Structure formats: C-alpha cells, structure tokens
Amino acid sequence: MFDFTQITLVVGKYNKDTQLVDMLGTGFLISNDGKVITARHVIGNEYNNLCVLLPHIPNINVYQDVTDFSCRSTSAVVEDINPITDLCILKTGLIFNGTLPSLESLDNIYVGEKIGMFGFPHCVMGRRVLTYQETEIGAKMLLETSGVKSKYATINIQTRPGQSGSLVFNLKTGAIIGLLIGTYAPSSGVIIAGINPHELNQTSYCISANHIKEML
DSSP states (O other), X not given: OOOGGGTEEEEEEEETTTTEEEEEEEEEEOSTTOEEEEEHHHHTXXXXXXXXXXXXXXXXXXXXXTTXXXXXXXXXXXXXXXXXXXXXXXXXXXXXXXXOOOBOOSTTOOTTOEXXXXXXXXXXXXXXXXXXXEEEEEXXXXXXXXXXXXXEEEESSOOOXXXXXXXXXXXXXXXXXXXXXXXXXXXXXXXXXXXXXXXXOSOEEEEETHHHHTTO
16 A cells, blocks of 8 residues: 555644744645645635645554644645535655555446545644545445536444545555535534534535646
8 A cells, every 4th residue: 555644744824923833624635746625615715824634644553643743844825625525735845755645536447346535634623633534435426516516425433524625545556536625514504613514414425636736
C-alpha cells in the first residue's frame, strides 16, 4: 500500500491573536509541486493566513503523541475553487519527490467493495491524530447543484468535521478514488451537548476524484 501518511495533511489557518495554528480539516497532495486538495467548506469564506501542516509521523504504526503541539507548517493560497463540487485547490511551497498515487474515479469500484481513508477526525478540536479507516461503498449517486450533476458515493461510516477533505482510496489498486465531503447533516433546530442529532448517522459521502482531475 502506498504510504499515504506522507501526503495527507492538516489544513489550518494562522491565528494572529494566539500565534498558533487553528486546524480546520484534512487535505492531501495531488501534485509534486505542492498542490493540495481539500473540501471548500474546510477553509470557509476567509482565505487569508491559510497553511498546511507537514507530516508529523514517519508511518501509521507509530504512537502519535497528542501532548506534542509542535508542528512544521507552510503557507497556502487558494489556487482554484469549484463551488459546485465543494472542492478547493491550495498552492503551497511543498515539493514531493516521489510518485503520487493516481487520481481515478468511482466508476470502476462497485457497491460493497472495501475502501480505505486517511484523515484527521478530531483536528478541529485540537487533536492532531492521523487516522486510517476501512469501510465499504454503500451506494453510488448523482447529486445536483445549480443544475450540474456530479458523481458521489455513500460510504458506510460515521465521520467527524475534521475529516472533511480526507482521501478515499481503492484497497485493491491503491488509486485515489474520492475525497470525503462529510456527513449529510441538515440543521435539526436542536443541539444537544453541541451535537446536531442529524449527524448521528452511520453514513457519509465522498465525491469522485475525477472531479479533482477536472480542476488540474
């Protein structure tokens, strides 16, 4: 399996008041010259002071010290946004000398097949722990935004806000087939202990990676 730990990154923002980085979500490298893809909603509507945190572990099997708040970061600027697909490309100063996994699509994976995912499920709460998960494709679907239909898949797992932007890959081929958008969680009008009850579901959804390729 490709070492996705070295291309999966935290997307953040420099906080001038605290002189720290506020972690916003997950992204991953899609080019050797430092382009990083994430979900547009991760960065919000204010594009200043964005950054990405460089990998903090050599491989997924090490113990990740949650008391270690040191980090290496590099500035990021918005290069392209697709509001239809909720995708955003950030340009950074990173250089990746290896061969990146291919960007494919959901076309050649079937409902019920296993997929893998790398992301940072609790980073928005200050915990930076790169997490690997496996699940299945539950359905493939076309969703329409502003009259344009795009390819998505339901994945059979509950996810958290920090995971938005996580890479989704085909366990058989190692190709990146999608990017996690998140859970379908419309406003319920009720918040219990900070939780929208509609978020307590067992499925999330990702967008097909061919829509990332269309932006390159």
